[in-house]
Amino acid sequence: MSDRPNILLVLADELRADVLGCYGSPVPATPALDRLAAEGARFADCVVTQPTCTPSRASILTGAYPSALKSRMVGCFTPDDPRFLGYQLGASGYHTLSIGKIHLVPQRAEPERAHDALDGGGDRASYFGFDEVDLVNGHGDDCFGPHYEGHVAASGVELVTEPGAKDGPRPFPFRLPAELHSSAYIADRTVDFLRSRGSERPFFAHVSFNDPHHPFTVPEPWASQYSDAALPEPIPHAATDMPEWYETIYRRRYPSLDPPVDRVTGTPPHDYAALDADDWRAMRTTYHGMTACLDHHLGRILAALEDTGLAERTIVVFVADHGDYMGDHGFLGKGLPFDGALRVPLIVRGPGVAPGTAVEDPASTLDIAPTLLDLVGIDAPEGVQGLSVAAALAGGAYPRTAALTENDDDMYPMRARTLTTREWRLTRW
Numbered sequence: 001m002s003d004r005p006n007i008l009l010v011l012a013d014e015l016r017a018d019v020l021g022c023y024g025s026p027v028p029a030t031p032a033l034d035r036l037a038a039e040g041a042r043f044a045d046c047v048v049t050q051p052t053c054t055p056s057r058a059s060i061l062t063g064a065y066p067s068a069l070k071s072r073m074v075g076c077f078t079p080d081d082p083r084f085l086g087y088q089l090g091a092s093g094y095h096t097l098s099i100g101k102i103h104l105v106p107q108r109a110e111p112e113r114a115h116d117a118l119d120g121g122g123d124r125a126s127y128f129g130f131d132e133v134d135l136v137n138g139h140g141d142d143c144f145g146p147h148y149e150g151h152v153a154a155s156g157v158e159l160v161t162e163p164g165a166k167d168g169p170r171p172f173p174f175r176l177p178a179e180l181h182s183s184a185y186i187a188d189r190t191v192d193f194l195r196s197r198g199s200e201r202p203f204f205a206h207v208s209f210n211d212p213h214h215p216f217t218v219p220e221p222w223a224s225q226y227s228d229a230a231l232p233e234p235i236p237h238a239a240t241d242m243p244e245w246y247e248t249i250y251r252r253r254y255p256s257l258d259p260p261v262d263r264v265t266g267t268p269p270h271d272y273a274a275l276d277a278d279d280w281r282a283m284r285t286t287y288h289g290m291t292a293c294l295d296h297h298l299g300r301i302l303a304a305l306e307d308t309g310l311a312e313r314t315i316v317v318f319v320a321d322h323g324d325y326m327g328d329h330g331f332l333g334k335g336l337p338f339d340g341a342l343r344v345p346l347i348v349r350g351p352g353v354a355p356g357t358a359v360e361d362p363a364s365t366l367d368i369a370p371t372l373l374d375l376v377g378i379d380a381p382e383g384v385q386g387l388s389v390a391a392a393l394a395g396g397a398y399p400r401t402a403a404l405t406e407n408d409d410d411m412y413p414m415r416a417r418t419l420t421t422r423e424w425r426l427t428r429w
Contacts (some may be wrong), residue, residue, distance in 0.1 A: 004376045005351045006314040007089070007204045008305070009368075011060070012294060013053070013101060013139075013336060014213035016323030017046070017188035017345045018232075019291050027229050029292040030196035032212065032299030033347065036318060040349025040391050041357035047403045047420050048322050048365050051334045051341040052266040053103050054078060055406075056321040056365065060106075061085050061128070061206075063386035065406055069106070073410040074265050078104040078128075083381050085369050086129020089204045092378050097132035099191070099207035100186040104128055107137040112147055130206065133290040134189050136182050140215040141175045143182040147189075152180050159164035169283035169332045170274065171223070178219035182210045187297035191304040202376075205303065212290035214268070214324070217280075222296075231284050237272070237330025245414070250330055254412075264412040266322075266335030273330070280327035287326055315350035315375055319365060335409065337418040337427045342405055351375070353393045362420045363389070 020030045022037040023044070049059040052074045055066030062069060062083040071078040082088075086096040113137055117127040119386035127133050139237040157176055178184065190207050197203065211218070237250060250252060252271045254261050263269045298318075301387050305311040325331040325340045334341035346363055349355075352375045366386035373380050374388035392398040407416040418427040 004092070004094075004202045006202045006310060007094075007372055007376070008301075008314055008316045009085075009204070009206050009372070010298060010301075010316065010318045011057070011101070011206070011208040012212070012291075012318070012320040012345075013104045013208070013210050014322060014324045014389065015211075015291060015294075015320035015344065016326065016340050017343045018340075019212075020056065020345050022347075023131075023345060027226060027231065027288055029226070029288050030295045033304060033318060033345070036302065036316065036349055037347045039355050040316070040347060040353045041359060042245055043346040043348075043359045043363040045360065045420070045422070046319070046344055046346035046363035046365065047342045047418075048320075048344055049404070050406050050408075051322045051337065054105075054419050057102070060319065060321070062367050063366055063380065065366065065385055065404075067406055067408070068383070068385060072406075075106055075125030077106070077109075080128060083369075083383055084129040085204065085372065086126060086131075088129070088369075088373060088378060088381060089376075090124070090126065090129055090131065092376075093201055095203045095204070096126070096130050096206075097134075098127075098130040098206040098208065099134045099189045099193070100136045100182075100206075101210050102128070102130075102133070102135060102206075102208065103137060108205050110137055111135055111144070114145075114421075127175055136186060136208075136210060138182075138211045139210050141215045143210055148182070148185055151185060152176070154182060156327045169214065169216065169270075169279055169327075171282050171286040174217045174223065176217045176219070179206050181293065183297040187300045190301050192309060194304045194308050195299070196303075209294050209297070211294045212287050212324070214283075214385060216286040216290070218286060218290045218293050222293040223286065224289070225292060226285050226288040229285070229288065230279065231288065232286070233404075234280055234325075235329055245412070246329075249336075249412075260378055261412050263337040264335045264414065265409045266341075266387060267325075267331055267333040270332065272332070275330075283332070284326055287324070313351060315348070315352070315372065317368060317372070318345060318347040319368065320344040335407075337405060337407060337416055337425075339425070342420070348393060352390060354395045357393060359389075359392060359398060361398050361400055361422055362403040363400065365406075366403075367400070
């Protein structure tokens with residue numbers, strides 16, 4: 001058996017940092033994550049390298065900027081690249097697998113892409129470095145993936161979605177039993193893996209939840225759990241003197257542009273000016289419930305690590321691909337360089353991590369891959385742009401004073417770079 005520790009990399013989809021108790025939320029929605037932070041290291045101001053799904057996920061898994069990976073925006077097909085963690089760890093004897101959402105290519109194209117890659121023959125067939133893939137893409141109650149769809153079909157329940165549910169922030173009832181929720185399935189499969197795996201090789205498990213990404217729906221008891229909670233109010237939209245792009249997005253005036261465009265990637269087209277405080281409260285209430293549901297199922301995975309004796313030799317990383325405005329500035333979604341979309345939770349626990357560590361300086365999701373490689377004693381490959389912060393996790397010096405976020409959008413003619421320091425955030429359009 002290898003002396004190298006296991007790696008469990010857990011992703012949430014569209015989870016902003018300040019919804020977690022350990023990041024200052026007054027709402028008790030995340031006991032498992034709060035405990036994980038207390039037992040490990042919490043990065044107080046971690047920003048993503050790109051505020052939408054595909055490029056951010058590619059960057060997390062490689063330690064390279066989206067522009068360097070040619071994975072600039074949602075909807076692109078990320079090129080395969082030897083910098084992906086799965087390849088680096090697999091070459092050093094790790095068993096690599098992914099359970100849940102991957103989204104390195106358009107979601108609907110991914111099941112066929114993954115199948116073709118894994119069934120393509122050869123001694124080391126993989127999908128972006130993953131030897132095994134149990135894919136769950138999509139959101140709400142219309143998630144999909146061959147194994148997950150088979151699981152739902154075997155239950156005799158039909159996959160259905162409320163017509164028009166994805167058009168705006170208004171929540172709607174979840175249409176499946178709670179045990180068929182994507183988070184329940186992902187946790188079930190992960191627990192099964194932890195309980196049944198052999199001990200001959202260390203593992204790298206990429207476990208990626210689909211929540212709390214809109215549409216806003218979750219089973220009971222989480223759907224109504226925070227209906228009476230004292231939730232923070234969103235940052236109000238700018239009532240006057242809005243810049244052209246702000247007015248365009250806020251009032252859905254895309255066709256009036258020359259040439260006309262469809263949307264800002266990640267910010268669903270909607271007449272946000274028509275929404276009121278009740279709409280935003282309903283959305284924020286359900287978002288907290290979706291986060292609590294995710295936390296519950298993550299807690300099951302962490303308990304399985306303890307029960308199997310794997311916790312002491314497993315590095316656990318929890319991060320999100322980006323956040324959500326959640327009504328801030330009058331918007332829903334992500335894609336613009338506002339704090340709610342850029343700032344995500346980053347928590348690390350395990351061998352080489354001093355419990356109770358708090359990093360207050362700017363952090364970047366760019367540093368996750370090189371840090372993990374450093375923690376398990378593997379040199380980062382050429383072309384990795386992130387920094388290892390392994391020394392800081394053990395109580396040493398922290399190497400970063402600023403973090404960079406890219407933003408290239410072909411749907412709306414936007415090119416932006418955002419620099420985050422401990423005191424300031426600067427965006428150049």
